[in-house]
Amino acid sequence: MKMATEGFKSDIELYVINKVREMRTARNVSQAELALKLGLSVGFIGHIESPKHRAKYNLNHINELAKVFGCSVKDFLPDIPF
Numbered sequence: 001m002k003m004a005t006e007g008f009k010s011d012i013e014l015y016v017i018n019k020v021r022e023m024r025t026a027r028n029v030s031q032a033e034l035a036l037k038l039g040l041s042v043g044f045i046g047h048i049e050s051p052k053h054r055a056k057y058n059l060n061h062i063n064e065l066a067k068v069f070g071c072s073v074k075d076f077l078p079d080i081p082f
Contacts, residue, residue: 011082013056019076020057021049023069037068 009017024034031045038045038061047055057065057076066073 009051009054009056012078015078015082016057016062016076017048020065023065023071023075027069034068038064 032042035042035045044055047053048057062073062076
């Protein structure tokens, strides 16, 4: 199992981040708009989407993202574990 290390994100973390980015761009929501809806800084969303930073979504973020996008928290997770 690949775990996150300094400067890197695990496969599951990258999956979630990419899923959020996919939903965000499909709905033409900017990083700034998403940050505002989540009560986070724009820089934090940028760090999450950058492979150079350790920032990532936590379970509370995923719950809030599901509210923002009107979907289930399950929609951010893969059907089969890695």
